[in-house]
Structures are given as C-alpha cells and as structure tokens.
Amino acid sequence: MSREQEAVARARKAFQTGRSKPIEYRIQQLKNLQRMFTERQKVISDAMKKDLNKSEVGTQLYETMGLEGEINLALKKVKEWAAPRPVEKNLLTLSDTVYIQPEPLGVVLIIGAWNYPWAVTIQPLIGAIAAGNAAVVKPSEVCVHTAKVMESLLPLYIDKELYPVVTGGIPETQELLRQRFDHIFYTGNSAVGKVIMEAAAKHLTPVTLELGGKSPCYIDKNCDISIACRRVAWGKYTNCGQTCIAPDYILCDPSIQDRVIAEVKKSIQDFYTDNPKTCPDYGRIINQRHFKRIMALMEDSTIAVGGDNDESDCYIAPTVLRDVKPEAKVMQEEIFGPLLPIIPISSLDEAIKFINKGEKPLALYVFTPDDKIINKMKNETSSGGLLANDCLVHYSVSSLPFGGVGNSGMGCYHGRFSFDQLSHLRSCLIKQLKMEGVNNMRYPPHTPKKLGWARFFILNSVDLGWAGRMALLAVLAVVAAVVIQNYLL
Amino acid sequence: MERQAVNRAKEAFLSGRTRPLEFRLQQLHALQRMITEKETEICTSLKQDINRSQYDTPLLELIGIENEISLAIEKLTQWAAPRQVDRNILTVSDEVYVQPEPLGVVLIIGAWNYPWAVTLQPLVGAIAAGNAAVVKPSELSEYSSLLLRDLYPVVTGGVSETQELLRLRFDHIFYTGSSTVGKVVMEAAARHLTPVTLELGGKSPCYIDKNCDIRIACRRITWGKFVNCGQTCIAPDYILCEPCIQGRVVECIRQTLLEFYGADPKCSPDYGRIINQRHFSRIMSLMEGYTPVIGGQTDASQRYIAPTVLKDVPPHSRLMQEEIFGPLLPIVAVSDMDDAIRFVNEREKPLALYIFCSDKKATKKMIEETTSGGVTVNDVMMHYTLSSLPFGGVGQSGMGCYHGKHTFDQLSHQRACLIRSLGMESVNLSRYPPQDRRRARRARMALKSPMIDLSKRTFVWAVIYLDTILSTPTTYNIILSQVS
Numbered sequence: 001m002s003r004e005q006e007a008v009a010r011a012r013k014a015f016q017t018g019r020s021k022p023i024e025y026r027i028q029q030l031k032n033l034q035r036m037f038t039e040r041q042k043v044i045s046d047a048m049k050k051d052l053n054k055s056e057v058g059t060q061l062y063e064t065m066g067l068e069g070e071i072n073l074a075l076k077k078v079k080e081w082a083a084p085r086p087v088e089k090n091l092l093t094l095s096d097t098v099y100i101q102p103e104p105l106g107v108v109l110i111i112g113a114w115n116y117p118w119a120v121t122i123q124p125l126i127g128a129i130a131a132g133n134a135a136v137v138k139p140s141e142v143c144v145h146t147a148k149v150m151e152s153l154l155p156l157y158i159d160k161e162l163y164p165v166v167t168g169g170i171p172e173t174q175e176l177l178r179q180r181f182d183h184i185f186y187t188g189n190s191a192v193g194k195v196i197m198e199a200a201a202k203h204l205t206p207v208t209l210e211l212g213g214k215s216p217c218y219i220d221k222n223c224d225i226s227i228a229c230r231r232v233a234w235g236k237y238t239n240c241g242q243t244c245i246a247p248d249y250i251l252c253d254p255s256i257q258d259r260v261i262a263e264v265k266k267s268i269q270d271f272y273t274d275n276p277k278t279c280p281d282y283g284r285i286i287n288q289r290h291f292k293r294i295m296a297l298m299e300d301s302t303i304a305v306g307g308d309n310d311e312s313d314c315y316i317a318p319t320v321l322r323d324v325k326p327e328a329k330v331m332q333e334e335i336f337g338p339l340l341p342i343i344p345i346s347s348l349d350e351a352i353k354f355i356n357k358g359e360k361p362l363a364l365y366v367f368t369p370d371d372k373i374i375n376k377m378k379n380e381t382s383s384g385g386l387l388a389n390d391c392l393v394h395y396s397v398s399s400l401p402f403g404g405v406g407n408s409g410m411g412c413y414h415g416r417f418s419f420d421q422l423s424h425l426r427s428c429l430i431k432q433l434k435m436e437g438v439n440n441m442r443y444p445p446h447t448p449k450k451l452g453w454a455r456f457f458i459l460n461s462v463d464l465g466w467a468g469r470m471a472l473l474a475v476l477a478v479v480a481a482v483v484i485q486n487y488l489l
Numbered sequence: 490m491e492r493q494a495v496n497r498a499k500e501a502f503l504s505g506r507t508r509p510l511e512f513r514l515q516q517l518h519a520l521q522r523m524i525t526e527k528e529t530e531i532c533t534s535l536k537q538d539i540n541r542s543q544y545d546t547p548l549l550e551l552i553g554i555e556n557e558i559s560l561a562i563e564k565l566t567q568w569a570a571p572r573q574v575d576r577n578i579l580t581v582s583d584e585v586y587v588q589p590e591p592l593g594v595v596l597i598i599g600a601w602n603y604p605w606a607v608t609l610q611p612l613v614g615a616i617a618a619g620n621a622a623v624v625k626p627s628e629l630s631e632y633s634s635l636l637l638r639d640l641y642p643v644v645t646g647g648v649s650e651t652q653e654l655l656r657l658r659f660d661h662i663f664y665t666g667s668s669t670v671g672k673v674v675m676e677a678a679a680r681h682l683t684p685v686t687l688e689l690g691g692k693s694p695c696y697i698d699k700n701c702d703i704r705i706a707c708r709r710i711t712w713g714k715f716v717n718c719g720q721t722c723i724a725p726d727y728i729l730c731e732p733c734i735q736g737r738v739v740e741c742i743r744q745t746l747l748e749f750y751g752a753d754p755k756c757s758p759d760y761g762r763i764i765n766q767r768h769f770s771r772i773m774s775l776m777e778g779y780t781p782v783i784g785g786q787t788d789a790s791q792r793y794i795a796p797t798v799l800k801d802v803p804p805h806s807r808l809m810q811e812e813i814f815g816p817l818l819p820i821v822a823v824s825d826m827d828d829a830i831r832f833v834n835e836r837e838k839p840l841a842l843y844i845f846c847s848d849k850k851a852t853k854k855m856i857e858e859t860t861s862g863g864v865t866v867n868d869v870m871m872h873y874t875l876s877s878l879p880f881g882g883v884g885q886s887g888m889g890c891y892h893g894k895h896t897f898d899q900l901s902h903q904r905a906c907l908i909r910s911l912g913m914e915s916v917n918l919s920r921y922p923p924q925d926r927r928r929a930r931r932a933r934m935a936l937k938s939p940m941i942d943l944s945k946r947t948f949v950w951a952v953i954y955l956d957t958i959l960s961t962p963t964t965y966n967i968i969l970s971q972v973s
Contacts (some may be wrong), residue, residue, distance in 0.1 A: 002810070023533040057924040058924060061920070061924065070653075086877055087877035089875070089877070090874075090875055090876075092874070093871075093875055098818065098875060098877075098878065099873075100878065100879065101856070103581065103860055105883070105885075127877045141517055147582040155869070181585055182884065190682060192897075193921065194680060194682055195680050195683060197675070197678070197679035197682065198676055198680070198873075199678040200675070200679075201672050201679055202672060202676070204668060204671060204672055204675065204687070204689070204884070204885055204887075204888070205891075206888040208648040211682070213585070223911060224911045226698070226909045227652035227914050229910060230914075230921070231917070234917075234920065234921055247624060263539035263970075271921055271922040271923070272922060273923075279922070279923070280923075281922035281923055281924055282922075289688065318648055333749070338537070367911070367918060369910070371913060374908060378588065379508075381901060382590055382904070384903065384904070385586075385904060385906070385907070386904060386906045386907070387906075387909070388904070388908040388909060389908070389909040389910055389911050390906070390907075390909045390917075393579070393909075394905055394906075394907040396579070397574075397576075397577060397579070397585060397905075397907060398577075399574040399575040399576070399577075399585070400574055400587065400698040400905035400907065401587060401903055401905055402586065402905065405592070405902040405904070406593075406660065406682065407682055409682075410682070411684075412903070412905075424860060424883040425865065425879055426860065426861065426862070426863060426883070427794065427862070427863035427872045427878035427879055427880065428856065428863070428864045428866075428872070429863070429864065429865045429866065429868075429875065430852070430866040430867070431866060431867040431868045432847075433701060433702045433705045433706060433845070433847065433864065433867050436705050436708065438870075439708075439709065440714075441725075442548060442712065443708075443712055443748075443749055443762075444540055444542070444749040444750060444757065444759035445749065445750075445751075445758075445759055446544030446548075446758075446759050447544070447698070448544070450544070451544045451547060451548060454547075454548055454552070455547070455552060458552050458556065459552055459555060459873070
C-alpha cells in the first residue's frame with residue numbers, strides 16, 4: 001500500500017469509529033487548531049518569509065488572523081449549524097415532523113495552494129472539522145517551507161489519524177486522486193481543476209473548485225481617481241500580485257490613463273518606498289518558473305512604471321503597463337504577478353463587451369460613485385463576486401459565499417458556507433402509522449373520484465397565508481376524515 | 490443537429506431575453522397551460538410506453554409538476570431578489586448581499602421512468618432562474634419524448650446523440666439516471682468545468698421493526714414498491730426485518746396486492762409493464778435460482794412481471810448486488826435494528842432510507858447512525874412530494890438536489906456583492922504598507938479581547954480603525970498598557 005493509500009485508509013477507519021461526529025469533539029479539535037496559531041506564530045511567519053518574503057505582520061494580517069476569525073465563528077456557531085433545520089410543511093404533512101439534518105460526508109480531500117497557503121488550506125479544514133468529517137490535507141509543495149511546517153505542526157494539535165497531512169508533488173497528488181473520497185476541495189488553477197474533476201468523476205465524488213481567472217477592474221472617469229488607484233494598487237501588489245482575486249487588469253477611459261498611472265505610481269512609492277526591493281513589506285515571486293513566466297508576459301507591452309527585476313531574488317518591481325492591446329501576451333492568461341496592464345476603453349458598454357468576451361472571472365471590480373453604473377455592470381456581466389469601490393475585501397466578509405462561476409470555479413465557502421459545502425443536507429420526513437385512510441386516494445384500484453380527492457389535497461393552488469391555511473386545514477381535516485371514513489373505505 | 494440546438498439556446502440566452510422576470514413568468518404560465526391542455530395525450534403516451542394507468546400519471550407526475558410551476562410563479566420575485574446577509578463592523582455602512590443570477594445554458598437529460606417529472610421539474614427551475622435550457626428526454630420512453638418534442642424545443646435521440654451533446658459546452662448539466670452513466674456525464678462536464686447535478690439511484694433499504702403496525706406498514710410499502718412496476722428511483726428496493734415477522738410481512742403484502750391489483754394483476758388496468766426487453770431480461774435473471782413466495786409469473790410478450798416477493802434472500806445474491814428497478818421485493822433477515830444499521834452501512838449510500846418503527850428513540854438512532862439522500866419514516870417516497878425538502882442523493886446516489894426553491898438555487902449563480910463607497914478612506918489607512926509592529930501588536934491584543942461577539946477578524950479592523958481615528962497613537966498605547 002502506498003503512503004497516500006495508507007493515510008486515506010486510516011482516515012476512513014477513524015471516521016467510521018464515529019469519533020469526529022460529536023459536537024464536543026469538533027469543538028475540541030477547533031480549539032486545538034486555534035491554540036496552534038497562537039503558540040506557533042513565529043514558526044509560521046518564518047516559513048512564510050522564506051517562501052514568499054512575506055513580513056511577519058503581513059502573514060498575520062492576510063493569513064492567520066482571518067483563520068482565527070473563522071475558527072471563532074465556527075466555535076460559536078457549530079451547534080446551530082449542525083442542528084436539524086425545520087422546513088415549511090404542506091397540507092399532507094402538517095402533523096408530521098419535517099426537517100433537514102446536516103450530516104458529515106466522510107473523508108474530505110483538501111488540496112491547498114501556495115499563495116496564501118494557510119488561508120486556503122486551513123479554511124476548508126475548519127469547515128471539514130466543523131461538519132464532522134475526516135480530512136486529508138495536501139498542502140502545496142511549491143511553498144516548500146510552509147508545507148514542512150504544516151506537516152510537522154498539525155499532528156501536534158489535531159487528531160493525526162482523522163486529519164493527516166500528506167506532502168508531496170505531482171505523483172503523490174495523482175496517487176491521492178486515485179483514492180476514493182467523499183468530497184474534494186481544490187484551490188488552484190483551472191487546468192488542474194479539470195484534472196481533479198475528471199478524477200473525482202470516477203468515484204462520483206462532489207468537488208469544490210476555487211480557481212482563478214483575469215479579474216477585471218473598471219475605473220469610471222468620474223470617480224475619485226486618487227483613492228481608487230490607492231485601493232487598486234493595494235489589491236494588486238499585496239503578495240506581489242499572487243492573489244486569486246487580485247485586480248488583474250484595468251479598464252478605463254483613455255482620458256484618465258495618465259492620471260491613473262501617476263496615482264498608482266504614487267501609491268507604490270507610499271507603500272513600498274522608492275526601492276521596493278529593500279522594503280520588508282514587498283514580496284517576491286514564489287519561484288523561478290513563475291518569475292520567467294511573468295517576465296515573458298511583459299514582452300510586448302509598454303512599461304509605464306517599474307519593470308526592473310532581479311532573477312536571482314525572484315524580484316519583480318511593482319509594474320504598470322500602458323495602452324495594452326487585447327492581443328498582448330499579458331492579456332492571454334491570469335497574470336498572478338505584479339504587472340498591472342491598463343486597457344483604454346471608450347465607454348462602459350465597451351468595457352462590458354470586453355469583459356463578457358473572456359471567461360467568467362473570480363472577481364469583478366468597478367470604481368464609480370454612480371449606482372446606475374454599478375447596477376449596469378452587475379446586470380450585464382457575471383463573476384464569482386462583485387466588489388464596488390474597493391479590492392479584495394469581500395473575501396473577509398464571512399457571511400458572503402466565496403467562490404467562482406464557470407472557469408473560475410464551482411461551489412463556495414467561508415463561514416457557514418464551508419460547513420454546508422462539506423455536509424450532506426439530508427431530508428427527513430417522520431410520519432406516523434396512523435391516518436391510513438388519507439392514503440387511500442393514492443392506492444389502486446384507481447377511480448376518477450379518488451383522483452379528484454388527491455388533486456384537492458395535493459394541488460397547492462390557493463395561497464391563504466399561514467392563518468388562513470391553518471383554519472382551512474382544521475376544517476378540512478375534520479371534513480376529510482369524515483368523508484373518507486364513510487365514502488372511500 | 491445537437492450543436493445547432495445548443496447554439497440557438499446560447500444565442501437566445503446572450504440576447505438577454507430569458508432574464509426579465511416577466512419573460513420567465515410568461516414561459517412558466519405557458520408550461521402550465523401545456524400540462525393542463527395536453528393531459529390526455531401525456532397519459533396516453535405513458536400508457537403506451539409503460540402501461541401506466543391514466544390515474545397514476547397525474548397522481549405521480551402531473552400534479553407534482555403543476556405544484557412546482559405554481560410555486561415558482563408565486564415565489565419568483567422573492568427568489569430572484571438580492572438576499573441580504575449579515576454585516577460586520579467593516580461593512581456596516583456598505584451594501585452587502587448575494588445576487589442570484591442565471592448560469593447560461595443548462596442541459597437537462599431526462600430519464601424514462603417518470604419522463605415528465607424528471608425532465609420538466611428541472612426545466613421549471615431553469616426557466617425560473619433565467620437560463621436557457623436544452624432538454625434531452627430519454628429515448629426509451631419513446632412516445633413521451635416524441636410528444637414533448639412537439640410541445641417544447643428538445644433534442645431527441647439515443648446514446649450517440651447524447652454523447653454529441655456532452656461534447657459541447659454548457660453552464661450546468663442536470664442528469665437523472667444511473668450511476669454508471671452519471672460518471673460519464675461528470676467526466677464530460679469536467680472537460681469544460683461545468684457543474685453538475687446528478688440524480689442517480691441505488692438500493693433503497695426498508696427496515697420494518699417487529700413492534701410496529703405491520704399491516705399498515707406493508708400496505709404503504711406495497712404501494713411504493715409496485716407503483717410504476719417498481720421502476721421508481723426511490724422505490725423501497727428490499728426489506729430488512731427480523732425472521733419472526735417475515736411470515737406476517739409476506740401475508741400482509743399478499744393481502745394488499747389482492748386489494749390493489751386483484752387476483753390477476755395482468756388484467757388490472759393499474760398495474761404497469763417493464764419499459765423494454767433488455768430490462769425485462771435483466772430483472773428476470775435477478776430472480777434466477779430463487780423461488781418467490783408471491784408472484785413470479787411472467788409474460789415476455791407483454792413485458793409483464795407479476796408483483797413478486799422473495800424471502801430469506803442471502804445478502805450475496807445477485808438480487809442484492811444491483812438496484813432492482815422492477816417488481817421484485819426481496820426480504821433479507823436481520824437479527825435486530827443494530828444488525829440492520831450495519832447492513833445498510835456496509836453498502837453504498839442509498840437515495841432513500843425507509844424506517845417503519847413506532848419507537849421514536851429507535852428511529853432517531855437509526856437515522857443518526859446511517860446516511861442516505863433522504864429518509865421517510867413510517868411511509869415510503871413521501872419526502873419527494875414536499876418541495877421545501879431538498880431532493881437528491883449522496884455518494885453513489887448522486888450530488889446536488891432540487892425541488893421548489895432548491896431547483897432555482899441549484900441552477901443559479903449566487904454572486905457575492907459588496908458595494909462600498911470611495912469615502913471613509915481613513916478606515917483603510919492601516920491596511921496599507923508600511924506595516925509596523927505597533928499596529929500588529931494592537932491587532933493581536935484586540936484578538937485576545939473577549940468584548941465583542943463577532944468574527945475576530947472584523948474586530949481587528951475596528952481596532953485598526955480606532956487607531957487611525959485617535960490622532961494620538963501614544964495615548965492609545967498608554968491606555969492599552971494600563972489594560973493589559
């Protein structure tokens with residue numbers, strides 16, 4: 001048996017013992033996870049610095065604090081989320097007990113990404129634990145140091161049979177994908193997303209795919225360009241552009257392009273000083289392969305700001321490209337780096353047409369004070385999420401479902417959505433072995449009279465409101481009982 | 490031909506005309522009219538396909554569809570409206586909501602056992618959600634699919650036409666049928682990253698506790714099993730009960746069968762037939778080597794199989810290896826409820842689980858220790874009829890769910906929307922670099938504070954906000970150091 005097979009088999013066996021189901025157990029595991037982030041902050045930050053040159057504050061702000069928030073929310077709400085959910089009844093079920101019971105799925109596979117390794121690997125894990133599942137955690141091998149830290153730390157805090165960490169590269173992931181899971185949660189790119197879904201299809205395993213795409217950013221010429229550009233610059237250059245919901249490119253009127261460039265340049269200077277290379281808050285590209293990929297994207301566009309780089313350090317300066325053409329290399333794939341192309345576009349309609357030509361993005365940003373423009377953009381495009389007048393922050397509102405549509409993904413999570421995504425919501429109808437007379441209208445031998453009664457009871461064509469329905473039911477129940485007893489039996 | 494239909498649907502969707510609520514309501518009303526006006530033809534087509542009685546069709550299919558359409562018409566405005574969500578400190582002055590949106594072009598692949606219900610119910614949801622839809626009814630229910638084609642734009646055909654359709658790109662695929670084909674559909678969908686809803690099947694167990702009212706239990710089970718000649722995805726597939734009540738169960742079923750279909754079910758207008766020769770032979774071969782205690786008579790020329798009950802069926806028999814989807818009812822002996830639970834859990838997760846038991850605690854235990862798409866206690870199949878309950882499978886019995894609002898939600902994209910303003914920039918100041926240790930320490934202290942019962946992350950932002958509002962950070966530091 002391969003190492004991966006063993007880990008999955010052990011997790012399944014541990015799940016079958018039933019110990020991940022009781023709420024107290026889930027709460028205890030979540031509390032342990034919480035402790036891990038409090039006690040091991042330094043180790044986590046050190047690894048992030050080595051992997052992505054993320055500052056200690058940056059790691060906290062963008063990764064661990066968010067997780068601590070999600071854990072707190074889960075701790076507070078898990079009892080409520082896991083409780084039976086009563087639903088609306090109809091005439092025939094008024095005296096029955098009807099509810100939806102959330103249940104664990106079984107063994108969940110969580111495949112993490114390298115850009116926010118803790119956030120995108122542990123947030124699904126929080127949902128998996130809260131929902132009562134076992135989970136096999138596969139951190140991205142690309143963030144080498146963080147993967148090692150995850151592998152060594154998680155078993156010290158949470159159940160190592162129920163939640164094993166399996167590290168490795170492509171062959172190990174392929175081996176994992178051959179095993180059978182009850183749900184697969186993948187964060188990464190669309191190309192691999194297809195491979196994951198195909199592998200899942202062989203076992204009829206449902207999937208959540210958090211993918212990416214080119215998130216457009218439309219700047220209306222009548223907005224406060226200085227503030228807009230500051231927010232865009234922050235969204236773009238955080239983590240050196242390696243954010244799935246980073247504003248990928250800007251669409252704006254040609255008349256404001258120069259102003260936009262100037263304002264972005266100013267923000268870059270404010271954030272990262274004149275020499276971002278030496279600034280502790282500015283990150284690096286994850287590895288040489290991505291460095292080369294991003295450098296190649298710049299080739300056929302005009303650099304307005306930045307452009308300097310250092311391959312030995314995987315450093316690319318915060319860069320703005322001007323007058324970018326739709327056919328340019330930088331517009332053919334998700335940039336995932338610190339290049340900000342500006343495409344001059346003459347009107348909102350043109351912008352909408354341009355956006356709709358591409359695949360549905362993970363996020364859509366629109367900067368304007370005009371509600372009509374926001375609504376038009378919203379009604380005539382589609383995207384995972386829509387954020388007006390800011391970047392990235394919809395990610396941190398846990399009451400909003402976070403996920404993509406079309407090529408940018410399927411399924412969603414955060415907060416209660418993580419819990420629901422990794423649960424089976426089972427319909428339960430509890431009837432009694434009485435009132436058998438009512439059932440006679442469904443039994444053969446069939447007659448037009450019986451069908452008439454059935455139609456009367458089942459067809460919900462009249463809406464009387466709750467009180468009306470109650471009153472009608474009371475009368476009907478008496479009438480029906482009498483009539484059926486005397487005439488149909 | 491398939492490509493043309495899909496392109497037409499795509500163009501229709503891109504023109505934007507499926508989006509306005511008025512259009513969706515108009516289409517739903519038209520669908521409703523179709524069902525009402527063509528009821529006789531629909532019943533006739535089902536009689537020809539599967540010998541279903543003309544009363545069963547409205548009872549089992551049409552009334553349900555009518556209900557779904559009226560529910561959609563009544564609730565459409567509410568379902569399609571933006572859905573407000575909880576705000577936090579960071580977003581208290583923003584608009585935060587989830588906007589349901591159409592996905593685009595939905596492919597609906599129907600099944601032959603309830604051709605109208607499983608094809609039109611998803612269609613109702615697709616229309617209500619503002620999508621375009623390509624409908625592919627099952628070719629096995631020939632007459633029904635031809636009738637549907639005359640009434641509504643559909644793509645008819647067999648395996649090769651379906652394969653051609655599956656090569657094309659959709660925004661969602663809704664499939665009802667077997668698990669084997671379900672895998673093929675999902676694999677095809679994966680190539681385009683198309684989300685799927687798979688309503689599959691399995692062996693739905695039916696446990697009869699020895700202390701319940703066995704006569705009524707058997708009446709309900711008999712109805713559920715032999716309606717549509719056993720060709721129902723949520724039919725009770727097999728019975729689990731203790732050996733001491735097996736005889737009683739058989740007798741009650743025998744009596745009920747007499748009452749429902751008379752001494753010779755072949756002559757009853759209410760008893761159906763098997764859909765085709767292939768399934769007829771398949772079901773016949775399941776019976777091989779076993780002597781039924783009830784029924785067993787067949788007539789290949791009519792594809793007739795009598796309502797059949799077999800007892801003391803061993804768990805490893807062929808009868809217990811695949812979904813029967815026919816009028817054979819095996820009884821498997823178990824020693825008690827725990828044994829029954831073990832039996833159910835050893836097998837794939839079923840689409841439905843039925844428990845006949847008067848003991849509330851025991852019922853609760855069985856529900857808690859098993860899993861299935863849905864559960865009905867003390868009856869069969871009825872959870873299907875309540876549109877507030879999500880109908881769908883889990884594991885091999887399917888993924889996704891529908892009925893009522895669930896269909897609408899399944900075939901929509903729930904788009905997260907956050908509308909901020911370009912004012913209040915001071916709130917954002919401390920998220921921008923340069924970041925310093927002072928801010929981080931304050932943030933960390935905020936995390937430790939138990940004051941506000943919100944997601945700690947948002948409280949962090951509030952602290953940072955206060956930090957910028959108070960223009961004297963040193964004072965704040967002093968205050969904090971007093972507190973800590």
